[in-house]
Amino acid sequence: MIKQIIFDLDNTLYSPRHGLEIRVMKRVNEFVAAYLGLSAEEAIEERRKHIAHYGTTLEWLRAEKGFTDIETYFKAVHPENEADDLLPDPELRSFLQGLPCPYAILTNAPIEHAERLLRLLGAADLFTEIFDIRRLNYRGKPRPDAYRFVLESLGQKAGETLFIDDVPKYVEGFLDIGGRGVLIDELDEFPGYPHEKIRALRELNSLLN
Secondary structure, eight states, rough: OOOEEEEEOOOTTGGGGHHHHHHHHHHHHHHHHHTTTTTHHHHHHHHHHHHHSSSSHHHHHHHHHHOOOOOHHHHHOTTTTTTTTTTOOOHHHHHHHHHHHOEEEOOSSOOHHHHHHHHTTTTTTOSEEEEEETTTTOOTTTHHHHHHHHHHHHTOGGGEEEOOOEEEHHHHHHHHHTTTEEEEOOOOOOTTTSOEESGGGGGGHHHHH
16 A cells, blocks of 8 residues: 655656756756866767766766866756746646645755745645755665665655656666656657556556555
């Protein structure tokens, strides 16, 4: 029986059609290019070569490139106006309020990004906890310790918790520790994904019965 739900934020609680995450990745690549002194194309290739071994670009930069100015990175990647076109979503609010168990947020982004987006979506008051990358000591999904920290903080067991994310390796990381993970894939970008998958949040209700 599921007693707790943990949601990712970006491209999970709002549609990837907004393009918000694409703009975030553009700023990430621009930051990497400037920091490493590379062209935009070189930065993208360098990041692609290494990011598979890490949960975030920030973790890679800190581990391999001697990067330390974390707050400057966050301000560059998540400016205050990053989501000004994101509108309140009454359907999301209604869906969340109808869930049969508590729910929290787990994001590899900083807390200010999470709070900003949840406020714009009209859902800032609904989540019991927000676990952001700072709270995870900058080592987030898909590291097992990140999931275990969240579960321990919530007082929940992996087998009684459902985690939903739009990134396959993050979902699979939760499956690996014995939790129930569901991929949300609105645009069907991963047609061969071998585990539970939904196209829209409202489909979760059928998995909780």
